[in-house]
Amino acid sequence: MPKYKATAYIRLSYTDDRSSESDSVANQRKLIENFVERNPDIEVVSYKVDDGYSGIIFDRPAFKEMMQDVTNGEINCVIVKDLSRLGREYIETGRYLRRVFPAYGVRFIAITDNIDTAQESSGDDLTVSVKNIMNEAYCRDISVKTRTSLDVKRRNGDFVGAFTVYGYMKSEDNKNLLVPDPYASRVVQNIFQMRLEGSSALRIANELNRLGILSPLAYKKNHGLPYAKKGYADREDCKWSATTIICILQDETYTGTLVQGKQGTSNYKIKQMEQKPESEWIRIPDAHEPLITKQDFDLVQRIRGLDTRTSPKQDTVYLFSGVLICGCCGSRMTRKTNRVNGKEYHYYYCPTGKKHGCANPVMLKESKLIDCVQESLKAYIQNVASLETLLNSIDQSSINQALAKEYTAHISENERRLEQAQAYKSRLYENLVEGMITKEEYASYKVKYTRQAEEIKASIAALKEKLTDVLENRSERNRWITHFTQFESMETLDRKALIHMVQSIRVQGKNELDICFNYKDEYEKALRLIALAAQEAELTIPELLRKAG
Numbered sequence: 001m002p003k004y005k006a007t008a009y010i011r012l013s014y015t016d017d018r019s020s021e022s023d024s025v026a027n028q029r030k031l032i033e034n035f036v037e038r039n040p041d042i043e044v045v046s047y048k049v050d051d052g053y054s055g056i057i058f059d060r061p062a063f064k065e066m067m068q069d070v071t072n073g074e075i076n077c078v079i080v081k082d083l084s085r086l087g088r089e090y091i092e093t094g095r096y097l098r099r100v101f102p103a104y105g106v107r108f109i110a111i112t113d114n115i116d117t118a119q120e121s122s123g124d125d126l127t128v129s130v131k132n133i134m135n136e137a138y139c140r141d142i143s144v145k146t147r148t149s150l151d152v153k154r155r156n157g158d159f160v161g162a163f164t165v166y167g168y169m170k171s172e173d174n175k176n177l178l179v180p181d182p183y184a185s186r187v188v189q190n191i192f193q194m195r196l197e198g199s200s201a202l203r204i205a206n207e208l209n210r211l212g213i214l215s216p217l218a219y220k221k222n223h224g225l226p227y228a229k230k231g232y233a234d235r236e237d238c239k240w241s242a243t244t245i246i247c248i249l250q251d252e253t254y255t256g257t258l259v260q261g262k263q264g265t266s267n268y269k270i271k272q273m274e275q276k277p278e279s280e281w282i283r284i285p286d287a288h289e290p291l292i293t294k295q296d297f298d299l300v301q302r303i304r305g306l307d308t309r310t311s312p313k314q315d316t317v318y319l320f321s322g323v324l325i326c327g328c329c330g331s332r333m334t335r336k337t338n339r340v341n342g343k344e345y346h347y348y349y350c351p352t353g354k355k356h357g358c359a360n361p362v363m364l365k366e367s368k369l370i371d372c373v374q375e376s377l378k379a380y381i382q383n384v385a386s387l388e389t390l391l392n393s394i395d396q397s398s399i400n401q402a403l404a405k406e407y408t409a410h411i412s413e414n415e416r417r418l419e420q421a422q423a424y425k426s427r428l429y430e431n432l433v434e435g436m437i438t439k440e441e442y443a444s445y446k447v448k449y450t451r452q453a454e455e456i457k458a459s460i461a462a463l464k465e466k467l468t469d470v471l472e473n474r475s476e477r478n479r480w481i482t483h484f485t486q487f488e489s490m491e492t493l494d495r496k497a498l499i500h501m502v503q504s505i506r507v508q509g510k511n512e513l514d515i516c517f518n519y520k521d522e523y524e525k526a527l528r529l530i531a532l533a534a535q536e537a538e539l540t541i542p543e544l545l546r547k548a549g
């Protein structure tokens, strides 16, 4: 007759664990069965499975059922594959191990962590091992077993990393495919949007912190997702930093391109990662759903180039550098300066020239070019402004609904965190009395959780204000329009205005410029929307505009 009546407890978290075969429900079960076969003093009387629950919270249905069996005295042994199945939060996990289970005379076994309270001589050792195991769990879980096949997979456009880029998660059906993380992907989109509207990286970081949006590292920790230990440049207090923002703004992954093999080591225990040259990276375009259009991404990179043009050693970037293209051969046109009688004249010309195969190379005076482009831009800005007036006059409830949904998601995320902080705080005294933590730890945790709760409350208030704004139909719609209208009163054409509005200028001849504006798709979409509205109202567009204005 076996001495121990055991519950085998199995937990699978909602995203990343699925990618690791070794943590599937079937595998956890098999491992426990094998263990019990070797230990005849144990009989498994029940299996409890929490599928899709994070290890950070203990409010899981199967876990609660198991604890009911414990308190009813129906079982006296709990078996898990590894400690993190029980929980990933170390004070609470430790409380079960050191206080709750011993109080009910329950033997606890975490097979792969070699924890067995029937064998353990001292409880203090257990606390130490809990701490260490919590820290090590991820590294072990994600050690990649089949290194040789990785490059093949990378070249197929399969995602093979252990950690996903912030904003994406692994698909539940295909562990090699990245899919947008519903919450974090919207944060990424907002970061790009704020950048395009002219915010600096620091200002974006401050705004996200003000709204209580979790930084990438804090988000992954908070959701019990695996994270790279040195993978983020978040501030030490787990807040957004300007560096984190810059990293996100430069990451091509968000355009749907999978970039892998940037660095390599011979195995996961060797800490020294070697950075590989860019030419050896494996880049697969359209590997997954983009969060940012290629056009917006390129624009952000161009704006960044403008901001960093402060060093005197750097080559000067002229007004039309990179934007002006020879309509005949497609070369980027070059600027040159001629001096006549001590006066300077600037020109742009096709560097290919007749000699190297350009059939019709043109040369343009910069001053003439500026006049011409400035006139075109002014006219276009007027168009966009009228478009805005029209858009404002038609029903935008669908756009606002999407925004409202986004803010509501941020608010509930913050409310969940607030509840969590308050629950931890209220349990602190209990932990102190039970000797789980020292007086000093009690004091510092109390301060920490109190401050955290205050910060979250402030964020919720700020978010609710934004939500009200949206619901009252005031702000933030058609944000691309501001890229143009912000230059409405522009006196002289500068590089910032040019880069914000213009994708490229093709010089077709001395008097013919073909200007390709940014946000062409959005512009056309708006036009279609307005045409539709005009049709429904049985008005022409000028009539509609008169009515709206």
Ligand SMILES: [Zn+2]
Residues within 6 Å of the ligand: 326, 327, 328, 329, 330, 331, 350, 351, 352, 353, 358, 359, 360, 361, 362
């Ligand atoms: Zn040319």
